[in-house]
Amino acid sequence: MKNSRLSLSGTNIVYLTFIGCALTIYLMLDSANITESSRAYLRLSGRVGMGLFFVSFGASTLHRLFNAGWSHYLIKNRRYYGISTAIVLWSHFLVILSLSVTASEWFRESAPWFILYPGSGVFILVGLMALSSNDYAVKKLGPKTWKTLHLVGGYTALAAFTYEYVLVLYLQPILLPNYEFAVKNSPLGTYALFAVPLLLFYLRFRKS
Ligand code: HEM
Incomplete structure (x- = not known):
C-alpha cells in the first residue's frame, strides 16, 4: 500500500513536475545575469515539455505499436503526463513574460509579435487541455467537444514544437537575424531534437 503511494503514477507525476519546475x-x-539564465531555463523547459508531450500525446499510438508493460503504464497515466506538460510549458510562458520586465530590450528584439501572439495561443490551448483533463470536464463539455479540444490542442502543440526547430534551423536568419540559438552550437543535437516532433507526427499518422 505504502509503495503505491510513492510510485511515479497518478497525481504524484503532477506534484513532482510542479515541485521540480519551481525548484x-x-x-x-540568476538576477546577476537574468537574460542568459532565463534563456537556459527556456531551453530546458522547452525540451522537457517536449519529452512529456511526446509520452502523453503519443501514449495511445505507442501502446498500439508496442503493446508492452511500459506503454500500458503510459496509457494509464497519460492524463497526468498531459497536465505535467502544461505545467512545464506554462513555466516556459511565464519566464518569457517575466523577461518583458527584467530584460525589456532583449524581449522587444527577441520576442516579436509574430512569435509572441501565436505562441501565446498555443499556451492558452495547452492550458485549456490541462484544465479539462478531468472526468467532470468530460461530462460538462460532452465527449465530442472534449475530444475536439484535445485533438486540436494536441496537434497545435505538436506543430509548435516542429516550428521551434524549423525556426532554429532555417528561419532564424530571416525572422530573427540578430538572434543566436545556443542549440545551434551542436548541429547533431539540433537535428536529434527536431526528430522528436517529426517522429510523433509520423507515428500518429502511421496506419498500423
Ligand atoms: C510565446 C512565444 C515564445 C517565445 C518568445 C519563446 C522563446 C524561447 C526562447 C528564448 C528559447 C531559448 C532559445 C535560446 O535562446 O537558445 C526557447 C526555447 C524553446 N522553446 Fe520557446 N518560446 C515561445 C513559445 C514556445 C512554444 C509555443 C513552444 C512549444 C509548444 C516552445 C518550445 C520551445 C522549445 C522546445 C525550446 C528549446 C529549443 C532548444 O532545443 O534549444 N516555445 N523558447
Missing part, C-alpha cells in the same frame, strides 16, 4: 526556476534564474 529549477529558483536554482537556475
